Amino acid sequence: MSQQGFFTSDEDFSADTPRDSLRNGCAACGLHRTKIHTPKMIPYLNNRLNDEENENADILFIGEAPGKNDDTQGFQFVDKSGRVLRAAIGNKAFFATNAVQCRPATKGKNRPPTEKEIGCCHRRVMVDIKRLQPKVIVPLGNVALKSLIGDRLSGPVYGINRWRGLQIPDQHYGAWICPTFHPSYVMREERNPVVSKIFKEDIDAAFDCVVKMFPRESLEEVKQQVTIYPDGKDAVNQLKDFLCHKPLLMAFDYECDRLLPQRDGEIVCMAISIGPDSAHAFPMTDEVKPIVKQILENEHIGKVAQGIGFEDTWSRVALGAEVRGWKHCTMHAAHVEDNRSKYTGLKFQVYINFGIGDYDSSVAPFLKAKDPTRKNHILDARLEDVMMYCGVDALYTYRLAVKQMEVVG
Numbered sequence: 509m510s511q512q513g514f515f516t517s518d519e520d521f522s523a524d525t526p527r528d529s530l531r532n533g534c535a536a537c538g539l540h541r542t543k544i545h546t547p548k549m550i551p552y553l554n555n556r557l558n559d560e561e562n563e564n565a566d567i568l569f570i571g572e573a574p575g576k577n578d579d580t581q582g583f584q585f586v587d588k589s590g591r592v593l594r595a596a597i598g599n600k601a602f603f604a605t606n607a608v609q610c611r612p613a614t615k616g617k618n619r620p621p622t623e624k625e626i627g628c629c630h631r632r633v634m635v636d637i638k639r640l641q642p643k644v645i646v647p648l649g650n651v652a653l654k655s656l657i658g659d660r661l662s663g664p665v666y667g668i669n670r671w672r673g674l675q676i677p678d679q680h681y682g683a684w685i686c687p688t689f690h691p692s693y694v695m696r697e698e699r700n701p702v703v704s705k706i707f708k709e710d711i712d713a714a715f716d717c718v719v720k721m722f723p724r725e726s727l728e729e730v731k732q733q734v735t736i737y738p739d740g741k742d743a744v745n746q747l748k749d750f751l752c753h754k755p756l757l758m759a760f761d762y763e764c765d766r767l768l769p770q771r772d773g774e775i776v777c778m779a780i781s782i783g784p785d786s787a788h789a790f791p792m793t794d795e796v797k798p799i800v801k802q803i804l805e806n807e808h809i810g811k812v813a814q815g816i817g818f819e820d821t822w823s824r825v826a827l828g829a830e831v832r833g834w835k836h837c838t839m840h841a842a843h844v845e846d847n848r849s850k851y852t853g854l855k856f857q858v859y860i861n862f863g864i865g866d867y868d869s870s871v872a873p874f875l876k877a878k879d880p881t882r883k884n885h886i887l888d889a890r891l892e893d894v895m896m897y898c899g900v901d902a903l904y905t906y907r908l909a910v911k912q913m914e915v916v917g
């Protein structure tokens with residue numbers, strides 16, 4: 509599979525693009541014009557500066573920005589935090605770079621890079637990733653994480669604690685993303701042996717990913733597994749088939765005209781997935797409602813949803829259906845798997861499990877409302893876009909449930 513979507517249109521340049529032609533970012537940033545020794549520091553390979561002949565590592569570590577010693581010597585991670593990183597890596601080969609490639613300093617002292625500097629340098633980091641083609645990328649700390657994935661998630665990144673220890677099959681980069689702490693944090697916490705143990709374990713797990721099979725599947729390929737029925741009556745035969753065969757597991761999802769159900773609230777469309785590679789999405793018309801109600805009330809069909817309270821309540825209020833046969837809630841199972849905060853949302857779970865970020869961008873603006881009881885703008889969106897989004901949600905909910913059941917039962 510090609511690396512579809514590796515660069516968005518505003519990043520439309522190849523790995524062969526001369527780095528100097530990226531000067532727009534540098535011109536706006538200006539750090540290379542400050543009093544530093546090594547402007548635009550290039551990626552580093554173990555104990556050598558990287559050049560074309562030495563590109564032989566499979567893993568790329570991304571830190572925050574060069575410090576004084578890095579800048580003086582011309583290498584990333586030469587100071588104390590670098591020693592912490594090297595101690596955890598051992599003698600394995602690796603590339604290293606930073607989210608900001610010139611040393612940020614004020615009055616001669618190191619300082620954290622600004623948002624603007626991180627944004628300006630993002631394009632250079634992307635070019636390096638595309639040129640080096642690592643199998644594994646390890647963002648070290650918040651700044652690297654934000655540079656790497658901040659522009660592709662529908663919500664905020666939040667801090668590294670939400671991410672560390674994960675191995676994400678990122679489809680955009682075609683590489684495993686394995687975030688962990690920045691080594692300077694490990695250094696500051698040197699009296700806490702748990703932090704250095706976790707850091708070492710995260711890095712070992714990242715190196716294990718070098719030989720792990722990478723599951724490639726683009727969002728376009730996932731969308732091809734969603735069947736859309738533009739007219740509800742077209743879906744009736746498919747729904748009758750579900751009712752007849754009584755699948756053991758059925759993930760379903762609604763898109764509604766508001767968040768909280770009211771008597772006059774409307775389910776705009778529904779999607780059902782009964783297997784890992786198919787989902788069916790249809791508008792909630794009067795033709796389908798009776799058969800949907802029969803499916804929901806059939807206790808032999810095992811039900812799965814992301815946050816079952818939402819689907820259960822909407823089923824009751826808008827369809828008059830008492831859902832029977834609830835089997836699994838992917839939101840609750842995500843919390844049982846890992847109780848970190850900001851961890852259970854479906855979009856986050858889809859990204860960390862399947863490597864697809866931001867698949868809701870065409871619909872998300874229409875789902876916003878000032879008040880959860882007030883109408884959103886979903887009826888202004890293209891119904892086919894809403895159904896596709898709903899279908900992808902249902903498909904991923906099914907896949908997530910199966911994966912979670914293997915872990916938490």
Ligand code: SF4
Pocket residue numbers: 533534535537538539540541547548549608609610625628629632
């Ligand atoms: S930090 Fe990055 S964007 Fe800024 S001047 Fe240096 S290389 Fe250019």
